[in-house]
Amino acid sequence: MKSMLRTKEVIGTSSTEQNKSSLKAKFESALQTFLEILHNKTSFENIQKHENVEEIYQSIKNEFERLSKYPTAKLWIQYMDMIKILKLFIKAERTGDWFLHLHAVHEMLPFFAATGHNLYLKSAYCYLQQMQTLETEYPDMYSKFCEGYHVVRRSNRYWAGISTDLAIEQTLMRSVKTSGGMTRGKGMTEVQRAKWLLSMPACSGINSAMQTVENLQYTTSEQHKESTKSRQERDNKDVLTILSYLRERNPFSESLDLRNIETGVTATDEVNVHNTELVGEKIIESMKDQDAFSISFKRSMQVKTLNEKTKIRTQGDTLNVSSQLLFQRLITAAKHVTDDVSKIFSYELSNFPSAMFDTSGAMREPQKSNLAEALWAIGDCSAEYETSTTDVQYVLDGGSLLHRIQWPRGVTFGRIADLYVDHVCRKYNTAIVVFDGYGNGPSTKDSTHQRRTKGIVGTKVLFKEDTPFKSKKEQFLGNVENKQNFINLLAERFKSQNIVSHHAESDADVLIVQTAVESAKSTTTVLIGEDTDLLVLLCYHMNSCHHNIIFQSEMKQSTKKFKVWDLKKTKNVLGEEFCKVLPFVHSISGCDTTSRLFGIGKGQAVKKAQTDAYFMECANTFTDTMSKEEVLRIGEEVIVCLYNGVEHEGLDLLRFRKFTSKVMTSSKFVEVHTLPPTSNAAQFHILRAFYQMKVWIGEDVNLNVKDWGWLIDGNMYLPVRSSLPPAPEELLKTIYCRCKCNCDTKRCNCRKHGLECSVACTECRGTTCCNGCTPIYDSESDD
Known part of the structure; x- marks a missing residue:
């Protein structure tokens, strides 16, 4: 009975409100009988004969069939x-x-x-x-x-x-x-x-006689120890x-x-x-x-x-191989397959581009805050103004604002909305709040949202102003419909208090900055937000003839990392040319819609833009061009430059050169993710970076997102990793055996190539033969 109650609580029901009330009453009646059994007030047969038990069981069964x-x-x-x-x-x-x-x-x-x-x-x-x-x-x-x-x-x-x-x-x-x-x-x-x-048997009799002499006896309780x-x-x-x-x-x-x-x-x-x-x-x-x-x-x-391990295919066979193991086996086998090992470095030699994707296959998470740290270190960008100033226009990032207020449990949604209104009215004299839009269509930020929420999707809640809030805030906002409906409620409350609110169709970063820049045409403007993307867009869009724009977080002043940015001073420190290419620098080195390149930090990218003339030349051309072929060519040159390669060298050759250098100088084996990506994999990263840059600078009107490194999977945009197999077909055929014996002869394909059997082998799986061995990896990395 308890398990039935727990099951009903988890799966819920799709019945009407009337049916829900009826089923709830039946559960309570059956539960009361169950409690009487526990207290010896009735017999177990009564619960079996209970009129509601069969109906409850049938309701759960029907729900299971539906689900x-x-x-x-x-x-x-x-x-x-x-x-x-x-x-x-x-x-x-x-x-x-x-x-x-x-x-x-x-x-x-x-x-x-x-x-x-x-x-x-x-x-x-x-x-x-x-x-x-x-x-x-x-x-x-x-x-x-x-x-x-x-x-x-x-x-x-x-x-x-x-x-x-x-x-x-x-x-x-x-x-x-x-x-x-x-x-x-x-x-x-x-x-x-x-x-x-x-x-x-004799010892047993002696034992029994000794218990009788000592007046001892062995007894057990009728009560099971698990029922205490x-x-x-x-x-x-x-x-x-x-x-x-x-x-x-x-x-x-x-x-x-x-x-x-x-x-x-x-x-x-x-x-x-x-x-x-x-x-x-x-x-x-x-x-x-x-x-x-x-x-x-x-x-x-x-x-x-x-499985967390990604699959590769060769002639219809599906293999589950870890990236590092696959890389080591392919490199070893290549010496027996081709005379020019450098050619195989045009392939990733792993089941996905490890320089841009982590072991789960997700894009490597960028450290966006490091970009702000790198820019702050260039020169004096700090603002000097009184937070109590009344003759300024405030622009608030609505997404950040949503997470600023704690939601007390048990109060109504209308009261929660009033908490936001009171907060804005108390802290900001005149404010414009800009919210993200959460439609049902896919977004290039889908992968980022999935990583942040770990796939947790909150239950949809139908609520009104007088509906009490009884769940967790994070769980409630984890459902995009809930979030959008609450934003709509909040916007109505703001409107009643003469607080202006704007709503973007999807991501609000561009609209937030556009609102701040438009406001700066007439008065000093303070933008309140946490996202580094906002700082990048302000540096690009702000005009020197405008009034000043102040960018700051709503964090407490006592916080050590608290920074208040004066955008006019910041643009003077960075320079107009640098600000023009800053969106490109940010997108190519990793943002919410592009992956971080392993070993390439934000500070390194900023330093390249400041000191490398060829990098700046490529960045300017990349920003202005609209030709996909030119985008790919210049983007590859930029990535080569970030990895300290030679001009016009190409990623594939640089990849091989980095590998040989690490082999000669490193005290441990070469880890595949420390190498630059292949030219083929990098081109999709470059396309995504170009598309995001054009969105930020407002030139994405004629761009179809599916032409720029993204594919549709269900109702989500997912990044295209590569269009090539992990390695040449003739090399993939050599990396596993089909031995049904002990893999102890040269008939074993792995042993013949000097390789140890692994999970890729169809029969032994690298664990049941004499040629298997589990590799030990060094946990250190260069990142």
């Missing part, structure tokens, strides 16, 4: 079914129910098959076949098993049955290993084992912890994507772990009329899981 069309929900329902099977198996063992035992083992078969537990599968399959003939071949044993004698009982309690192997461990093996046992200096020869075993009050409280606390976790990452959301609820990573179409039972049944069907000793199982028939 099963959504992959993530289906996966979790499948997990609950597996737990149910395990509970049935334990119940059958504890109670000595023979038929329930066979049923539970039978239900396990598809999961054994689909998940690659082939020995368990064959053993359980043969076991069930033999038990089907038990009644005719061994009727006496069959009748004993039906009476519950397939398990061992050390007491007469209902829940006291244990399996034979566990009984041996608890009795015989315990005696062997404890004081007086054979392992305590008595020896383990055959004679000693026989003497010790034959003496046990303290244990119940601990279990309830653990359940509440799990429920809190699941509320934030609802696995039963109506999403057509299969995702990891912890990391938010979305599975590819090949992943079918939510269909484990169906896959297992197909494998079992293929086992009919097969010899148990000769039958083999193909890994390709098993379920595909959502």
